[in-house]
Amino acid sequence: MGSPFTIAVKDVCKRFPDGTLALEGVNAEVRAAEFVSLVGPSGCGKSTLLRILAGLEPISSGQVTVGGFAPGTPQARAEMAFVFQEPTLLPWRTVLHNVALPLELRGVGSQERLARAQEVLGLVGLSARAGAFPRALSGGMKMRVSIARALITQPKILLMDEPFGALDELTRQRLGDELLSIKQATGATVVFVTHNMFEAVYLSQRILVMTPHPGRVAEVLEVPVAYPRTPEFRASETYGKLVYQVLSVLEGGPAVPPKPDEVQA
Numbered sequence: 001m002g003s004p005f006t007i008a009v010k011d012v013c014k015r016f017p018d019g020t021l022a023l024e025g026v027n028a029e030v031r032a033a034e035f036v037s038l039v040g041p042s043g044c045g046k047s048t049l050l051r052i053l054a055g056l057e058p059i060s061s062g063q064v065t066v067g068g069f070a071p072g073t074p075q076a077r078a079e080m081a082f083v084f085q086e087p088t089l090l091p092w093r094t095v096l097h098n099v100a101l102p103l104e105l106r107g108v109g110s111q112e113r114l115a116r117a118q119e120v121l122g123l124v125g126l127s128a129r130a131g132a133f134p135r136a137l138s139g140g141m142k143m144r145v146s147i148a149r150a151l152i153t154q155p156k157i158l159l160m161d162e163p164f165g166a167l168d169e170l171t172r173q174r175l176g177d178e179l180l181s182i183k184q185a186t187g188a189t190v191v192f193v194t195h196n197m198f199e200a201v202y203l204s205q206r207i208l209v210m211t212p213h214p215g216r217v218a219e220v221l222e223v224p225v226a227y228p229r230t231p232e233f234r235a236s237e238t239y240g241k242l243v244y245q246v247l248s249v250l251e252g253g254p255a256v257p258p259k260p261d262e263v264q265a
Protein backbone atom coordinates (compact mmCIF):
# COMPACT_ATOMS: atom_id res chain seq x y z
CA MET A 1 0.00 0.00 0.00
CA GLY A 2 3.05 2.16 -0.09
CA SER A 3 3.72 5.83 0.50
CA PRO A 4 3.36 7.65 3.80
CA PHE A 5 -0.04 9.19 4.10
CA THR A 6 -1.10 11.65 6.74
CA ILE A 7 -4.17 13.52 7.81
CA ALA A 8 -3.76 17.08 9.09
CA VAL A 9 -6.59 19.10 10.62
CA LYS A 10 -5.68 22.69 11.53
CA ASP A 11 -7.88 25.00 13.53
CA VAL A 12 -11.06 23.69 11.96
CA CYS A 13 -14.47 25.17 12.67
CA LYS A 14 -17.68 23.78 11.33
CA ARG A 15 -20.94 25.67 11.54
CA PHE A 16 -24.00 24.10 9.93
CA PRO A 17 -26.41 26.31 7.95
CA ASP A 18 -28.90 26.25 10.85
CA GLY A 19 -26.26 27.94 13.04
CA THR A 20 -25.11 24.87 15.01
CA LEU A 21 -21.41 25.21 15.81
CA ALA A 22 -20.40 21.54 15.61
CA LEU A 23 -16.61 21.96 15.75
CA GLU A 24 -14.41 24.81 16.95
CA GLY A 25 -10.63 25.10 16.87
CA VAL A 26 -10.10 21.42 16.15
CA ASN A 27 -6.52 20.34 15.56
CA ALA A 28 -5.50 16.78 14.84
CA GLU A 29 -2.86 14.83 13.00
CA VAL A 30 -2.86 11.21 12.00
CA ARG A 31 0.40 9.58 10.98
CA ALA A 32 0.65 7.13 8.11
CA ALA A 33 -0.42 3.58 9.06
CA GLU A 34 -1.65 4.77 12.44
CA PHE A 35 -4.86 3.62 14.13
CA VAL A 36 -6.58 6.59 15.75
CA SER A 37 -9.96 6.59 17.47
CA LEU A 38 -12.31 9.50 18.02
CA VAL A 39 -14.30 9.18 21.23
CA GLY A 40 -16.61 11.51 23.10
CA PRO A 41 -20.21 12.01 24.12
CA SER A 42 -23.05 12.15 21.65
CA GLY A 43 -23.02 15.39 19.69
CA CYS A 44 -19.34 16.25 20.20
CA GLY A 45 -18.74 16.18 16.46
CA LYS A 46 -17.07 12.82 15.83
CA SER A 47 -19.14 11.98 12.75
CA THR A 48 -18.88 15.54 11.49
CA LEU A 49 -15.08 15.41 11.70
CA LEU A 50 -15.01 12.04 9.92
CA ARG A 51 -17.36 13.32 7.21
CA ILE A 52 -15.11 16.36 6.76
CA LEU A 53 -12.11 14.06 6.23
CA ALA A 54 -14.14 12.09 3.68
CA GLY A 55 -15.01 15.27 1.81
CA LEU A 56 -18.71 14.76 2.55
CA GLU A 57 -19.00 17.97 4.57
CA PRO A 58 -17.32 21.36 3.91
CA ILE A 59 -15.54 23.19 6.72
CA SER A 60 -16.39 26.76 7.74
CA SER A 61 -12.78 27.73 8.46
CA GLY A 62 -9.39 26.17 9.03
CA GLN A 63 -7.44 23.72 6.93
CA VAL A 64 -7.67 20.00 6.26
CA THR A 65 -5.38 17.87 4.15
CA VAL A 66 -5.62 14.18 3.49
CA GLY A 67 -2.39 12.82 2.06
CA GLY A 68 -1.54 16.34 1.02
CA PHE A 69 -4.83 16.88 -0.81
CA ALA A 70 -8.01 18.74 0.12
CA PRO A 71 -10.79 16.34 1.18
CA GLY A 72 -13.28 15.63 -1.57
CA THR A 73 -10.78 16.09 -4.38
CA PRO A 74 -10.46 13.10 -6.72
CA GLN A 75 -6.91 12.49 -5.44
CA ALA A 76 -8.04 12.37 -1.80
CA ARG A 77 -11.10 10.26 -2.60
CA ALA A 78 -9.03 7.75 -4.53
CA GLU A 79 -7.04 7.01 -1.39
CA MET A 80 -9.81 6.44 1.13
CA ALA A 81 -12.83 4.35 1.92
CA PHE A 82 -15.66 4.98 4.39
CA VAL A 83 -17.37 2.32 6.51
CA PHE A 84 -20.65 3.31 8.15
CA GLN A 85 -22.43 1.81 11.14
CA GLU A 86 -25.05 0.38 8.77
CA PRO A 87 -23.50 -2.02 6.26
CA THR A 88 -25.70 -0.53 3.45
CA LEU A 89 -25.49 -3.57 1.17
CA LEU A 90 -27.58 -3.84 -1.98
CA PRO A 91 -30.12 -6.59 -1.22
CA TRP A 92 -30.46 -7.73 -4.83
CA ARG A 93 -26.74 -8.36 -5.25
CA THR A 94 -24.77 -11.31 -3.93
CA VAL A 95 -22.00 -10.76 -1.40
CA LEU A 96 -19.42 -11.05 -4.20
CA HIS A 97 -21.16 -8.47 -6.38
CA ASN A 98 -21.69 -6.10 -3.45
CA VAL A 99 -17.98 -6.24 -2.66
CA ALA A 100 -17.03 -5.75 -6.33
CA LEU A 101 -19.26 -2.66 -6.69
CA PRO A 102 -16.61 0.06 -6.05
CA LEU A 103 -14.43 -1.43 -8.81
CA GLU A 104 -17.43 -1.67 -11.12
CA LEU A 105 -18.04 2.05 -10.55
CA ARG A 106 -14.40 2.68 -11.48
CA GLY A 107 -14.86 0.78 -14.74
CA VAL A 108 -12.71 -2.25 -13.83
CA GLY A 109 -13.53 -5.29 -15.98
CA SER A 110 -15.71 -8.07 -14.65
CA GLN A 111 -13.05 -10.78 -14.39
CA GLU A 112 -10.57 -8.61 -12.52
CA ARG A 113 -13.09 -7.08 -10.14
CA LEU A 114 -14.62 -10.44 -9.20
CA ALA A 115 -11.19 -11.93 -8.61
CA ARG A 116 -10.30 -8.98 -6.37
CA ALA A 117 -13.64 -9.33 -4.56
CA GLN A 118 -12.84 -12.99 -3.81
CA GLU A 119 -9.46 -11.91 -2.48
CA VAL A 120 -10.82 -9.33 -0.02
CA LEU A 121 -13.61 -11.67 1.04
CA GLY A 122 -10.79 -14.02 2.05
CA LEU A 123 -9.30 -11.24 4.19
CA VAL A 124 -12.54 -10.94 6.19
CA GLY A 125 -13.08 -14.72 6.36
CA LEU A 126 -16.16 -14.81 4.14
CA SER A 127 -14.98 -16.63 1.00
CA ALA A 128 -17.55 -19.36 1.58
CA ARG A 129 -20.45 -16.89 1.49
CA ALA A 130 -19.58 -15.16 -1.79
CA GLY A 131 -22.75 -16.37 -3.49
CA ALA A 132 -25.10 -15.52 -0.61
CA PHE A 133 -27.51 -12.58 -0.59
CA PRO A 134 -27.30 -10.05 2.28
CA ARG A 135 -30.61 -11.19 3.82
CA ALA A 136 -29.02 -14.57 4.59
CA LEU A 137 -26.19 -13.04 6.62
CA SER A 138 -25.85 -12.19 10.31
CA GLY A 139 -25.13 -8.60 11.38
CA GLY A 140 -21.46 -9.43 11.90
CA MET A 141 -21.18 -11.01 8.46
CA LYS A 142 -22.84 -8.00 6.83
CA MET A 143 -20.28 -5.75 8.50
CA ARG A 144 -17.47 -8.01 7.23
CA VAL A 145 -18.90 -7.62 3.71
CA SER A 146 -19.02 -3.87 4.19
CA ILE A 147 -15.37 -3.86 5.30
CA ALA A 148 -14.38 -6.06 2.34
CA ARG A 149 -16.15 -3.65 0.00
CA ALA A 150 -14.16 -0.79 1.54
CA LEU A 151 -10.88 -2.70 1.19
CA ILE A 152 -11.32 -3.63 -2.47
CA THR A 153 -9.99 -0.29 -3.72
CA GLN A 154 -6.89 -0.76 -1.53
CA PRO A 155 -7.46 2.49 0.36
CA LYS A 156 -4.57 4.01 2.25
CA ILE A 157 -7.07 5.45 4.69
CA LEU A 158 -10.08 3.74 6.22
CA LEU A 159 -12.62 6.06 7.84
CA MET A 160 -14.95 4.05 10.08
CA ASP A 161 -17.99 5.53 11.83
CA GLU A 162 -19.03 3.23 14.69
CA PRO A 163 -18.75 0.19 12.43
CA PHE A 164 -19.32 -2.31 15.25
CA GLY A 165 -21.91 -0.28 17.17
CA ALA A 166 -24.83 -2.55 16.31
CA LEU A 167 -23.06 -5.83 17.07
CA ASP A 168 -22.98 -8.00 20.20
CA GLU A 169 -19.88 -7.76 22.38
CA LEU A 170 -18.25 -11.00 21.27
CA THR A 171 -18.72 -10.32 17.55
CA ARG A 172 -17.46 -6.81 18.15
CA GLN A 173 -14.28 -8.12 19.75
CA ARG A 174 -13.70 -10.66 16.97
CA LEU A 175 -14.18 -8.04 14.26
CA GLY A 176 -11.87 -5.70 16.14
CA ASP A 177 -9.13 -8.36 16.09
CA GLU A 178 -9.77 -8.96 12.37
CA LEU A 179 -9.60 -5.26 11.67
CA LEU A 180 -6.21 -5.01 13.40
CA SER A 181 -4.90 -7.96 11.34
CA ILE A 182 -6.14 -6.30 8.15
CA LYS A 183 -4.58 -3.01 9.19
CA GLN A 184 -1.26 -4.74 9.83
CA ALA A 185 -1.45 -6.64 6.53
CA THR A 186 -2.40 -3.65 4.38
CA GLY A 187 -0.57 -0.84 6.21
CA ALA A 188 -3.77 1.23 6.12
CA THR A 189 -4.29 4.30 8.28
CA VAL A 190 -7.51 3.93 10.26
CA VAL A 191 -9.64 6.68 11.80
CA PHE A 192 -12.30 5.00 13.91
CA VAL A 193 -15.28 6.57 15.66
CA THR A 194 -16.61 4.68 18.67
CA HIS A 195 -18.63 5.22 21.84
CA ASN A 196 -16.93 2.27 23.43
CA MET A 197 -13.84 3.24 25.46
CA PHE A 198 -12.76 -0.39 25.85
CA GLU A 199 -12.83 -0.82 22.08
CA ALA A 200 -10.95 2.45 21.56
CA VAL A 201 -8.16 1.44 23.94
CA TYR A 202 -7.91 -2.08 22.56
CA LEU A 203 -7.67 -1.03 18.92
CA SER A 204 -5.93 2.34 18.87
CA GLN A 205 -2.43 3.71 19.01
CA ARG A 206 -3.83 7.12 19.89
CA ILE A 207 -7.24 8.28 21.07
CA LEU A 208 -8.60 11.76 20.40
CA VAL A 209 -10.98 12.52 23.23
CA MET A 210 -13.58 15.07 22.12
CA THR A 211 -15.89 17.23 24.21
CA PRO A 212 -19.10 18.95 23.02
CA HIS A 213 -20.61 22.47 22.80
CA PRO A 214 -18.76 23.16 20.62
CA GLY A 215 -16.90 20.02 19.60
CA ARG A 216 -13.20 20.17 20.44
CA VAL A 217 -10.34 17.74 20.90
CA ALA A 218 -9.87 17.88 24.67
CA GLU A 219 -6.96 15.45 24.89
CA VAL A 220 -4.86 13.13 22.78
CA LEU A 221 -4.03 9.92 24.64
CA GLU A 222 -1.35 7.44 23.64
CA VAL A 223 -1.91 3.73 24.06
CA PRO A 224 1.70 2.70 24.69
CA VAL A 225 1.20 -1.01 24.04
CA ALA A 226 2.65 -2.67 20.94
CA TYR A 227 0.64 -4.58 18.35
CA PRO A 228 -0.48 -7.31 18.12
CA ARG A 229 -2.97 -6.69 20.91
CA THR A 230 -3.90 -9.95 22.60
CA PRO A 231 -6.64 -11.28 24.90
CA GLU A 232 -4.06 -10.90 27.71
CA PHE A 233 -3.99 -7.16 27.04
CA ARG A 234 -7.77 -7.05 27.57
CA ALA A 235 -7.29 -8.74 30.94
CA SER A 236 -4.39 -6.55 32.05
CA GLU A 237 -4.26 -3.84 34.67
CA THR A 238 -2.77 -1.47 32.07
CA TYR A 239 -5.87 -1.87 29.93
CA GLY A 240 -8.18 -0.98 32.80
CA LYS A 241 -6.06 2.03 33.69
CA LEU A 242 -6.03 3.33 30.12
CA VAL A 243 -9.83 3.00 29.89
CA TYR A 244 -10.10 4.84 33.21
CA GLN A 245 -7.84 7.57 31.84
CA VAL A 246 -10.13 8.09 28.83
CA LEU A 247 -13.21 8.19 31.07
CA SER A 248 -11.48 10.65 33.39
CA VAL A 249 -10.80 13.07 30.50
CA LEU A 250 -14.39 12.69 29.31
CA GLU A 251 -15.60 13.68 32.75
CA GLY A 252 -13.38 16.76 32.69
CA GLY A 253 -10.63 15.33 34.88
CA PRO A 254 -6.89 15.08 34.26
CA ALA A 255 -5.34 12.58 31.86
CA VAL A 256 -3.13 10.78 34.37
CA PRO A 257 -1.19 8.22 32.35
CA PRO A 258 -0.29 4.83 33.78
CA LYS A 259 3.29 4.79 35.11
CA PRO A 260 5.86 3.46 32.61
CA ASP A 261 6.59 0.37 34.71
CA GLU A 262 2.90 -0.52 34.58
CA VAL A 263 2.83 -0.57 30.81
CA GLN A 264 3.34 -3.85 28.99
CA ALA A 265 5.78 -4.08 26.12
Ligand SMILES: Nc1ncnc2c1ncn2[C@@H]1O[C@H](COP(=O)(O)OP(=O)(O)OP(=O)(O)O)[C@@H](O)[C@H]1O
Pocket residue numbers: 016017018020021022040041042043044045046047048049215
Ligand atom coordinates in the same frame (compact mmCIF):
# COMPACT_ATOMS: atom_id res chain seq x y z
N1 LIG B 1 -26.62 18.47 9.06
C1 LIG B 1 -26.62 19.04 10.25
N2 LIG B 1 -27.23 20.23 10.45
C2 LIG B 1 -27.21 20.84 11.66
N3 LIG B 1 -26.58 20.34 12.73
C3 LIG B 1 -25.96 19.16 12.60
C4 LIG B 1 -25.93 18.45 11.36
N4 LIG B 1 -25.22 17.30 11.53
C5 LIG B 1 -24.82 17.30 12.81
N5 LIG B 1 -25.25 18.41 13.45
C6 LIG B 1 -24.98 18.80 14.84
O1 LIG B 1 -23.58 18.88 14.99
C7 LIG B 1 -23.19 18.38 16.27
C8 LIG B 1 -22.21 17.25 16.08
O2 LIG B 1 -22.90 16.14 15.50
P1 LIG B 1 -22.19 14.77 15.18
O3 LIG B 1 -23.19 13.87 14.55
O4 LIG B 1 -20.94 15.03 14.44
O5 LIG B 1 -21.82 14.26 16.63
P2 LIG B 1 -21.31 12.82 17.10
O6 LIG B 1 -20.26 13.07 18.12
O7 LIG B 1 -20.94 12.00 15.92
O8 LIG B 1 -22.64 12.26 17.77
P3 LIG B 1 -23.10 10.73 17.97
O9 LIG B 1 -22.10 10.10 18.88
O10 LIG B 1 -24.45 10.86 18.61
O11 LIG B 1 -23.15 10.08 16.61
C9 LIG B 1 -24.47 18.01 16.98
O12 LIG B 1 -24.88 19.10 17.76
C10 LIG B 1 -25.44 17.77 15.86
O13 LIG B 1 -26.77 18.01 16.27
